[in-house]
Amino acid sequence: MTGITAPYIEYKDVCVEYPGHVKGIRGISLQIAKGEFAFFVGKTGAGKSTLIKLLTREVEQTSGTIQLNGRDIGHLKDRDIPGLRREMGIVPQDFALLPRKRVWENVAYAMRAVGHSRKEVRRRVPEILEQVNIAHRADAFPNQLSGGEQQRVAIARALINNPPLLIADEPTGNLDPEHSWEIMELLMALNLRGTTVLVASHDMMVIHRMGKRIVTLEMGRVLSDVVSETPHD
């Protein structure tokens, strides 16, 4: 990839082997610049989720190195993982919303869990909900929301630490095209504010429409690394 001078994220010859000699990643080297928006695409089992989980340290590489902002995160001790995760926002594929808590409580709970005071929570939650355009549904329970709205809440929760990096695993996997596009626009807006955004997805129609960098994976290897020719309209 040209134009990358100081990589924010760098994978160097990374291999991941799951128990039973199942290879998840086979020697991937990749660089991502600060403020970039990149998609990891590929079929199921191609390695896109593994690539993301290496950054969140849900998975540890078998060999190679992974650096985030110049720091080797591949061999962090367990006790250092929470600190790493506070430096990023993670949007899981299944939203992971607490069903018995309202929208604002879902965000507030996450803030309380990372040590924010009640006062801070009261001040910040409305701001965050506003940022992802879900403030009008603040008192609803997750089961009263559409898939797109639920995804917005998951993104809102990922923003509680003001992260410079946002990672989303299949954020449009459960959404119809219209809601998928809304979520992508939201991610784009966050990217325009300077947040580095990494998205694992197989929703090619939406991805091509975004006009962003696309890293295609197959069988744990990088098949292609290009910028989509179709610009975002």
Next chain:
Amino acid sequence: MIDRLSFLTGEALTALRRNYTMTFAAIITAAVSLFLIGGLGYVYMRTTEYARSLTGRFEMRVILKDGTTPAQISDTANTIRLIEGVKEVFWIPKEKAWARDKSKFPDLTEGVENPYPDAFKVTLTDVHGGELIATKIHSLPAVASGDEGVQYLKDVQRFVDDGLHTLRWVGGAVGGLLFVAAGLLIYNAIRLTVLARRLEIRVMQLVGASRFTIRVPFLIEGIVQGALGGLVAGGLLLLANNAFAAFLVSRSAFASLPPFPFWQLTSILCACGALYGFLCSNLAVHTPLKFR
């Protein structure tokens, strides 16, 4: 700090409410085991105290052979005093014993020759080892041979000693087994809570909550379960004590039990339960809360 503590405590209370059946089972089992261990411990302590208080009454009468000289009497008394477990030795001259009887029962003793031998009254410091002391005294040359040489309440001593021994074993075995069962139940309750709250745990792990924040509510849960078990055990002991006291009064108007140290005993049981709950819950969350 208080803000943080209120969040962690709130999380623990939510878990206790949500998993109330298992919580109830864990508390009751902990209570029963602590009741048995605490109760038997209390009875053991009281029985030991009672046995000690009986020491004065646990005395031996040592009969000397006819014709024992004053020097032999003195030597024998000194030798008995050196035996471990002997508190005091009093010489009772046969003339003194007979004079006492004559003054008490003048008609019965009139014209009768003094039947008493010279003797010692020996008191013990402890009820244990009565038999051993008796054997040692019996082997002294001035002491009369046969069963009448050393006379004491052998059966009573043996009964108290055996009782204490049985209490120790029964308390240790039954209480210990129940203690292990309570531990397993607390462990299981915490594991179920971890399972029931896996989504909250996942959210906390996703947003970067510290290990401390994730673990502490479960530890508080274990501590609360153990401490509540101790509190219930204290209440059960109070009821048992009152029931026993009522039973004694029904048998004898003069019988009574010493005051029951409810708060002291309950505090100890709560502290033991809380410590045990902490250890079991710590064990239960060790593996499932790893960051993966």
